[in-house]
Amino acid sequence: MDLKNIMKGILFFYIAMYITLALNSYGHALCVNVSDANLRSGPGTQYEKTWEVFKYMPFKKITQKGAWYKVKDVDGDEHWIYKKLVTSKFKCAVVKKNNINIRTGPGRNFNTTLLSPAVTYDSFKIIKARDSWVNVVDEFGNNGWIFKQLLWIQ
Structure with missing residues (x-):
């Protein structure tokens, strides 16, 4: 095995790791783990309430700002939810x-x-x-x- 092939292998490994980490950071599933939760139009309680949901409502995480997650719902609408109200421990x-x-x-x-x-x-x-x-x-x-x-x- 020559140095060129070793370098290609290392490069491939780092690219694969980067993609895996990126996919796991965004777009992963979240579930409401409290009896009811308010969704907001922005990352904070000062923002308008957009929807009240109940336990086990699923979402797809888009991004995070402080203690708030921006999420996408079943209809494709986007909201913000406080991170302590959701979990990724179950589907x-x-x-x-x-x-x-x-x-x-x-x-x-x-x-x-x-x-x-x-x-x-x-x-x-x-x-x-x-x-x-x-x-x-x-x-x-x-x-x-x-x-x-x-x-x-x-």
């Missing part, structure tokens, strides 16, 4: 369509749960996935299965 999902069934198992042959129907913007913590179905739990501990394409998962 969350939000319902994209109105009146969808929540089932007792992963398939249409399973009965609907007492939670059915879920409505747009209902949010859940992801427990596990099986094929095209996702096992979810709400903030009160109720769980069920939802068809994956009906959810925005972060």
Whole structure:
């Protein structure tokens, strides 16, 4: 192996590390981990409240300013949220369509749960996935299965 190939390898390694760090810093998933949270038009409580969301609402982090994250929601709208109100320790999902069934198992042959129907913007913590179905739990501990394409998962 000559010096030229070694240098190419080192350069490739550093470029790959830079890209990995950049991707992990921005655009990663966040979930609300408190019972309710106010979203703002800017990074501080002095800014207008744009939306009140509930536990397990997912977001995609765009950037950070001090103790505030700029995030993107299921509709592509951007807001600011205080960083202590969210976590990246688990995955969350939000319902994209109105009146969808929540089932007792992963398939249409399973009965609907007492939670059915879920409505747009209902949010859940992801427990596990099986094929095209996702096992979810709400903030009160109720769980069920939802068809994956009906959810925005972060």
